[in-house]
Structure formats: C-alpha cells, structure tokens
Amino acid sequence: MRPSAVRLLNILVPVKRTVDYAVKIRVNPDQKGVDLNVKHSMNPFDEIAVEEAVRLREKLKDEVKSIKVVTIGPPKAAETLRTALAIGADSGIHIEIPESAPAPEPLGVAKALRAIIEREKDGVDLVIMGKQAIDDDAGQTGQMLAGLMDWAQATFASKLVVDPKSKEAEVTREVDGGLQELKCRLPLVVTTDLRLNEPRYASLPNIMKAKKKPIQKITPADLGVDLKPILETIKVTEPPKRVGGGKVENVDQLIAKLKEAGITPVKS
Amino acid sequence: MLRSAVRIAKPASAVLRQRAPVASRAATRHFSRSAVASSDVRPASLDVFTEEEQMLRESVRRFAEDVVGPKVREMDEKEMMDPEIIKALFEQGLMGIEISADHGGSESSFTSAIIAIEELARVDPSVSVMCDVHNTLVNTVIRTHGTQEQKDKWLPLLAQSSLGSFCLSEPASGSDAFALQTRAKKDGDHWILNGTKMWITNSYEADIFLIFANVDPSKGYKGITCFLATKDMGIKIAKKEQKLGIRASSTCSLAFDDLRIPAENIIGGEGKGYKIAIEILNEGRIGIAAQMLGLAQGAFDKAVPYTFQRSQFGKPVGTFQGMAFQQAQAAVELEAARLLTYNAARRKEEGRDFVREAAIAKYYASQVAQKVSGAAIEWAGGVGFTRETGIEKYWRDSKIGAIYEGTSNIQLQTIAKFIQKQYS
Numbered sequence: 036m037r038p039s040a041v042r043l044l045n046i047l048v049p050v051k052r053t054v055d056y057a058v059k060i061r062v063n064p065d066q067k068g069v070d071l072n073v074k075h076s077m078n079p080f081d082e083i084a085v086e087e088a089v090r091l092r093e094k095l096k097d098e099v100k101s102i103k104v105v106t107i108g109p110p111k112a113a114e115t116l117r118t119a120l121a122i123g124a125d126s127g128i129h130i131e132i133p134e135s136a137p138a139p140e141p142l143g144v145a146k147a148l149r150a151i152i153e154r155e156k157d158g159v160d161l162v163i164m165g166k167q168a169i170d171d172d173a174g175q176t177g178q179m180l181a182g183l184m185d186w187a188q189a190t191f192a193s194k195l196v197v198d199p200k201s202k203e204a205e206v207t208r209e210v211d212g213g214l215q216e217l218k219c220r221l222p223l224v225v226t227t228d229l230r231l232n233e234p235r236y237a238s239l240p241n242i243m244k245a246k247k248k249p250i251q252k253i254t255p256a257d258l259g260v261d262l263k264p265i266l267e268t269i270k271v272t273e274p275p276k277r278v279g280g281g282k283v284e285n286v287d288q289l290i291a292k293l294k295e296a297g298i299t300p301v302k303s
Numbered sequence: 304m305l306r307s308a309v310r311i312a313k314p315a316s317a318v319l320r321q322r323a324p325v326a327s328r329a330a331t332r333h334f335s336r337s338a339v340a341s342s343d344v345r346p347a348s349l350d351v352f353t354e355e356e357q358m359l360r361e362s363v364r365r366f367a368e369d370v371v372g373p374k375v376r377e378m379d380e381k382e383m384m385d386p387e388i389i390k391a392l393f394e395q396g397l398m399g400i401e402i403s404a405d406h407g408g409s410e411s412s413f414t415s416a417i418i419a420i421e422e423l424a425r426v427d428p429s430v431s432v433m434c435d436v437h438n439t440l441v442n443t444v445i446r447t448h449g450t451q452e453q454k455d456k457w458l459p460l461l462a463q464s465s466l467g468s469f470c471l472s473e474p475a476s477g478s479d480a481f482a483l484q485t486r487a488k489k490d491g492d493h494w495i496l497n498g499t500k501m502w503i504t505n506s507y508e509a510d511i512f513l514i515f516a517n518v519d520p521s522k523g524y525k526g527i528t529c530f531l532a533t534k535d536m537g538i539k540i541a542k543k544e545q546k547l548g549i550r551a552s553s554t555c556s557l558a559f560d561d562l563r564i565p566a567e568n569i570i571g572g573e574g575k576g577y578k579i580a581i582e583i584l585n586e587g588r589i590g591i592a593a594q595m596l597g598l599a600q601g602a603f604d605k606a607v608p609y610t611f612q613r614s615q616f617g618k619p620v621g622t623f624q625g626m627a628f629q630q631a632q633a634a635v636e637l638e639a640a641r642l643l644t645y646n647a648a649r650r651k652e653e654g655r656d657f658v659r660e661a662a663i664a665k666y667y668a669s670q671v672a673q674k675v676s677g678a679a680i681e682w683a684g685g686v687g688f689t690r691e692t693g694i695e696k697y698w699r700d701s702k703i704g705a706i707y708e709g710t711s712n713i714q715l716q717t718i719a720k721f722i723q724k725q726y727s
Binding site (some may be wrong): 114239240243246 | 365
C-alpha cells in the first residue's frame with residue numbers, strides 16, 4: 036500500500052515540428068527565412084524529452100499519472116504529436132495556428148505553456164522539454180517558462196532522477212569542466228541535452244495504438260495568449276563557404292603562415 | 304509456379320470489370336480495409352498514405368539505418384543473419400504486422416507490411432526478404448486458413464518470437480510447383496512426411512515451417528496439403544546454399560526422413576494446399592516488388608550523393624548531362640515501380656482483384672532494381688565497384704528478384720494470360 040499523501044506525477048512535454056535534421060537547409064531568395072517546403076519531423080531534443088518521460092513511467096510505474104504532450108503549430112504539427120503518442124505519451128494538446136502564421140517566438144511559446152499548465156485540473160509537476168529547437172536554436176523557452184511560473188529549472192540535463200515521494204528531482208548537467216548535480220523541488224522545468232537518452236523507434240503496435248489516443252485541439256485565443264512575433268528578422272544568409280586549407284612542409288613554414296594571418300604568440 | 308500462374312487467370316468478364324474507370328479504382332486506396340471504391344469518394348493520388356503509414360515508414364527507416372545499417376556488410380561477408388536483428392524485428396512489431404493485437408501482433412494493414420519491406424530493403428534486402436516471407440507468406444497462411452485453435456496457438460509465437468519459413472520448392476519442382484514429390488502418409492493421428500525441399504528462405508533460423516506435401520499423388524495437385532511443423536519435430540538442414548546475393552538471408556535444402564507431424568497441424572484441410580499456395584504466392588509477389596523497389600531506392604540514395612561530391616574536369620560528375628540523364632531515367636523507373644507496387648498493395652487491401660497487378664509490379668520492380676543498382680555502381684565509378692561502399696551489394700541482391708516467388712517468365716505468362724482472356 037502506498038501512503039495516500041503521495042502526489043502522483045503529471046508530466047508535460049512540449050514538442051515542436053521542425054525541419055528534419057538531415058535536410059540540407061537552403062536560404063530563400065528574399066533572405067527572410069529558409070525553404071520550409073522540405074521534410075519535417077520532431078525536434079530531436081524534444082524526442083529525447085518524450086523518451087525521458089516514458090522512461091520515468093517505466094521506472095516509476097503508476098506513480099506517473101499522466102504524460103501529456105503539447106505542440107503549437109499548423110495542422111501538420113498534429114503528426115508530431117502523434118509521433119510522441121507512439122513513443123508512449125498518453126494524450127496530446129494541439130494549439131493550432133494557421134499555416135500562414137509566423138513562427139511563434141520563445142516568449143510567446145512560454146506564455147502559451149504557462150496557460151496550458153494553469154488550466155490543467157490535476158496540475159503539472161514536471162515539464163520536460165528540449166533545450167533548444169534545431170530550427171531557430173533559440174534555447175530560451177524552458178528558462179522563460181520556469182521564470183513565468185516561478186518554478187525551479189534544470190537546463191541541459193544529462194541525467195534525471197525523480198522521487199515522487201519527496202517531490203524532489205536530482206538532475207545532472209554537463210558543464211565546462213565536469214558534471215554539475217542539482218537537487219530541485221518539484222514543480223520543475225527540465226531541458227534535455229543530447230546525452231540524456233537515446234530515443235526508441237516507435238514500434239508498429241504503438242503506432243497503431245497512438246491512433247486511438249486523444250488529441251485536443253485549441254487555439255491561442257482559447258488560452259488568452261498572443262503569439263504575434265516581437266522580433267523582426269532583418270536578413271538570413273548562408274554561412275560563408277568553406278575554403279580549402281593548404282599544406283605546409285615544416286614548422287617554420289607553419290609559423291610564417293600563422294604570422295602572415297595576423298596570429299601572434301601570447302607574451303607570458 | 305507455372306501451373307498456378309495459369310490457373311489463377313480470371314475469366315474475361317472479370318478482366319473487363321477490372322478495367323473500371325481509373326477514378327473509382329483509386330478512390331478508396333488510402334482507407335485500409337475499405338471494400339470496393341464507390342463513386343462518392345474523392346479519388347486520391349497513388350502516393351497518399353495514412354498518418355500511421357507515414358509514421359511506420361519513418362520509424363522503420365530509422366530502425367533500418369541505425370540498427371541494421373551497421374551490420375549489413377558483416378552479415379553479407381559472413382553469409383549469416385545476426386540473431387540480434389531478428390530479435391529487434393520482433394520487438395519492433397515488424398514480424399506480426401497484420402496479426403491481430405489479441406494474438407500479440409501489430410494489427411496493421413497489408414500496405415503497412417509493404418512499406419516495412421520496402422524500407423528494410425533500402426538498407427538490406429536480406430533482412431527485408433526475411434521479414435517479407437515471415438509476414439506475407441507464413442503469417443498470412445495461418446491468419447487466413449488456420450482454425451481458431453491453430454491461430455491461438457501459432458500466431459502469438461509468430462508475432463513475438465518464432466521465425467517462419469515457407470517450404471514449397473523442391474529440387475525438381477520450382478516454377479512447376481505442383482509437381483512436388485514430398486509425400487505424406489497417415490499413421491494414426493499423425494502424418495509421416497518424406498522428401499526434400501530446396502531453396503527454402505529463412506529455414507536456417509526458423510522455428511515454424513509450413514510444408515507442402517502430397518497426401519495422395521493419384522489425385523495430382525489436389526493431393527497437395529499444407530502441414531505446420533516445428534523445428535523440434537526433427538527438421539534437418541541438409542545444405543545451406545552459398546549465393547551471389549541476399550547472402551545474409553538463409554536459403555537451405557531440407558530433408559524430411561519420416562518426419563512425424565500431428566494431424567491437427569494440417570492447415571486449411573487435406574488437399575487444400577494447392578489453393579493456399581496459389582493465393583499466398585499471388586500476394587507474396589507484391590512483397591517482392593516492394594523489396595526490389597526498396598533495393599533500387601537504396602542503391603540510388605547511396606550512389607547519387609557521391610556523384611555531386613566527386614568532381615572531374617572541374618565540376619561534380621553528377622552535373623554532366625550523360626550522368627544527369629541516366630539519373631533522371633532511373634528516377635522515372637523508380638517512380639513507376641513505386642506506383643505499380645502500391646497500387647497492387649491497395650487493391651489487395653481493398654479486397655479487389657490484384658493478380659495481374661501483382662505480377663506486373665513484381666516483374667517490373669525486379670527489372671528496375673537490377674538496372675538502377677547496376678547503373679549506381681557505374682555512377683560511383685571504381686568506388687562503386689568496391690565492396691566497401693555497399694553499392695555493388697544491391698546489384699548482387701537484385702538478381703534474385705527475377706527468380707524467386709515466380710520467375711520473370713512466369714510473371715509474363717500470368718500477364719499474357721489476362722491479355723489472351725480478354726482478346727482471344
């Protein structure tokens with residue numbers, strides 16, 4: 036018998052539909068963005084977040100009461116939710132915006148997530164999300180959400196241990212020079228680093244089951260949030276083409292080349 | 304399968320019916336399990352897939368690239384399937400694609416099986432054919448012809464742990480499948496089988512064998528009966544073949560020396576084996592078409608990027624018209640093979656006639672596979688000719704497509720029969 040005072044964990048995992056990691060990115064001729072008419076898939080960091088939530092359930096069993104995934108995006112973003120459901124999430128929320136709408140920015144997304152958390156009847160104890168999305172690489176949403184909620188945050192997690200009984204989590208972060216270990220009280224926002232886990236491949240039976248899991252569709256207006264961008268994109272350009280290097284015969288030639296390039300030794 | 308190919312030809316009226324307006328034919332394609340197309344359903348293009356089908360493709364593709372990919376060359380060189388791959392296929396639910404969830408399967412559609420076979424072949428046609436034979440031949444025979452007891456007993460094993468093998472061909476009976484010489488004699492509540500099977504895919508690793516044997520040669524093909532045997536009943540591997548291609552997929556001769564099989568293990572009834580074999584090989588051809596399609600796409604995807612990295616005369620070799628047009632031609636043929644394959648799959652799924660379409664798809668896809676994989680070697684030049692890049696393997700693997708599950712000539716014969724029924 037479990038003591039009745041124990042809170043069960045409700046986990047929220049925000050996911051984003053992004054250009055697939057394997058696609059070669061091309062800048063649009065108007066230099067305001069990139070070609071989005073390409074293959075899309077779930078942001079890889081978010082996939083790690085979903086996987087981590089499912090692993091928590093596999094470890095804590097019934098103590099994880101719910102794993103809800105949420106996305107903001109055009110109708111097609113529902114596919115991303117479905118993928119998360121096939122990995123093992125229970126239900127999804129799709130905050131739908133028109134295909135033509137500009138991409139939401141971190142602050143808007145964080146505010147929408149706050150609204151989602153506040154309307155959850157059972158509350159949310161743990162948000163696990165990607166540390167960044169591979170399209171804009173902003174890396175801000177998790178931190179902003181924790182700030183808005185006034186919750187603890189543990190970013191770039193490479194290990195996560197949750198104890199629902201004490202309502203605490205231990206998070207390991209990879210920082211310069213080693214590992215940092217944090218002990219946090221729930222509720223908590225965790226953002227995932229690449230090494231947190233290796234996501235599973237959705238198995239066929241789970242893909243079939245995902246079809247029957249509920250996805251709730253709402254609009255930003257339902258949440259009372261405005262996703263209008265507050266940043267203006269001035270110009271998007273491709274990184275400069277790499278120019279091939281050269282070979283030198285010996286150290287003297289190398290030093291000469293370095294000096295030529297304006298690199299001087301540090302005086303000690 | 305010569306005789307079966309002849310026999311399955313439909314009467315002329317059926318053939319004419321099949322030539323219904325294109326719109327209604329395509330209409331319900333993407334609705335799995337829907338019956339015949341009705342005129343009020345909006346037709347869709349041939350590459351429309353359901354959300355689950357797209358997710359399955361995505362998932363199998365990643366599985367194939369990440370899990371199978373690193374082992375392809377080693378398995379080819381060793382001529383041995385890695386047991387871990389078989390285990391992983393079971394874990395991914397890819398060995399019980401159409402088996403119901405009650406029986407531990409994925410309860411998915413025929414088209415899903417075709418997608419999985421195609422995506423596996425893109426990385427390794429050997430792994431693909433193992434999955435194909437298991438799903439589209441062995442599982443389907445038991446799903447469609449097994450009694451409730453047989454399904455309850457065998458389907459959970461086939462969905463979760465036991466590899467299946469389909470034993471029809473013999474040394475003297477290939478295309479002429481019903482000339483098979485394996486005999487079964489009744490002995491109380493058992494049958495005793497004697498004979499030799501040859502070219503049996505999966506047989507080295509399999510636990511469950513569907514064996515076709517004649518219980519009464521005086522009845523000719525109507526004596527052919529399908530038996531289910533397990534390895535521990537005493538099935539002996541006589542010889543493992545050394546092959547040109549799909550070398551990781553086992554192909555063995557089996558010897559039955561007084562093999563005792565319980566009478567309850569007859570599938571579909573005494574003398575019903577020929578019907579089962581015809582039916583199953585007709586749909587099996589769509590699986591081979593998918594394997595050949597995936598193979599061709601895999602060779603294309605491996606060789607083409609290289610032609611834009613490799614520069615000669617100051618520009619990437621892929622930009623020279625001589626090569627660019629070859630690639631364009633290959634893209635055309637790949638597209639055609641894809642549409643033929645998925646059209647046949649959808650027709651089968653909708654419960655409509657598909658024999659002619661399956662024969663066309665299998666014949667054409669195997670040709671495209673050989674042609675595209677051969678060209679891919681040339682596009683990559685010397686590098687393509689080495690074993691290290693794995694491009695030459697696709698070409699070796701492609702040759703079997705014109706041979707197994709009905710040779711190219713048998714497919715042409717099937718297609719020709721439809722023409723003759725309609726016009727002569």
